C-alpha cells in the first residue's frame with residue numbers, strides 16, 4: 001500500500017534527534033509554552049524572513065488571531081477563495097465577520113487576483129490568499145491593491161512552508177503569514193500546532209497576548225482572550241524538523257519533477273505554477289475529467305490518492321447562510337470535480353511515479369477509443 005503521506009517513514013529518519021529533544025522537555029517540566037517554543041518562534045520567523053513569530057496551537061488559531069490583530073470583527077468583510085480547507089473560512093466566521101469569495105484561477109488553483117478589486121467594499125478589512133498545495137498565490141498585485149484600499153493581507157501559508165514568491169519566502173510578504181503544523185503538513189508537529197509571522201511588533205504583541213488569555217498582569221484581562229498556546233514538546237519537535245525542511249522540500253520537488261516526466265505523454269494536466277514562484281508540493285495535484293475513475297483504479301492497485309477538495313466552501317451546508325449557489329465560482333467547482341492528489345512525501349519510493357503512470361495510461365487510452 002502506498003499512502004498519500006507516511007509519517008512513520010519520516011520519523012524513522014529522525015528518531016534519535018526527536019527522541020532526545022522530547023526527553024529534554026519531559027525533564028524540564030515546562031509544558032505549556034516554554035523555551036523550546038520561544039526558540040522555535042525565532043527560528044521559524046527568521047526562516048520566513050519575518051521579524052516576529054508567535055506560536056499557537058493550530059493553523060486555525062493562527063488565522064483567527066491574525067484576523068483579530070488586523071481589527072476584523074462583526075460587520076466587516078474578509079475576501080478569500082471558496083477553494084481551500086474549511087479552516088480559512090471558519091476563522092473568518094469566528095471573528096463575526098462575513099467571508100466574501102472570489103474565484104480561483106484555473107491553472108494555479110490560487111486566488112484570481114484580477115477579481116479582487118470588484119469584491120472590495122467599504123466594509124472590507126482583510127484579504128486571505130491561500131497558497132494552496134504549496135503554490136504561492138500572486139502576492140505582488142494583491143499587496144498593491146490591499147495597500148491602495150488599506151486592507152490587511154493575511155497569507156494562509158498552511159500548505160506552503162518555505163515556498164517562494166519572487167525569491168522571498170511566503171508568510172513575510174503580507175501583513176501576517178499563518179502556518180499550520182498539523183502532522184501531515186510539510187512541516188508537521190507530532191500533534192497540533194500553528195504560528196503567525198509578522199514584521200509588525202504591535203501585531204506580534206497583540207497575538208502573543210490573545211493566545212494566552214490576554215493577561216496583563218497575571219489574572220487581569222484587558223480583553224477576551226483564548227487558550228491557544230503551543231506545547232513545549234511540539235516546539236522541541238518542530239525545531240528538530242525545521243532543520244530538515246529544506247532537504248525535504250527538495251525531495252518533494254524532485255518527486256514532482258519525476259511525476260511531470262512520467263505523465264508528459266498521458267492526457268492529464270500536471271500542476272503549473274507562476275514562473276516566478278517556488279512550489280513546495282504539499283500536494284502534487286493533477287487534473288482530469290476522469291478523476292473518480294483514476295482515484296478508484298489507483299486504489300485497487302494499492303495507491304492512495306486524495307481529493308482536495310471535493311466540495312467548494314460556498315456549497316458546504318455549514319455556509320448555506322452565505323447564499324452560495326452552484327455556478328457562482330465555476331473554476332472552484334471544476335477543480336473540485338477534476339483535481340486528484342498523488343502521493344508526495346520526501347520518503348516516497350522512487351518507482352512510484354512510474355507505477356502510477358503505467359497504471360493510469362491504459363485506462364485513459366481505453367476511454368479515448
Ligand SMILES: *Cc1c(COP(=O)(O)O)cnc(C)c1O
Pocket residue numbers: 057058059060061084085087088130156158159180181182192193194
Ligand atoms: C491545514 C490548513 C489549515 C488549518 O490548520 P490546522 O492546523 O489544521 O488548524 C488552514 N488552512 C489551510 C489551507 C490548511 O491546509
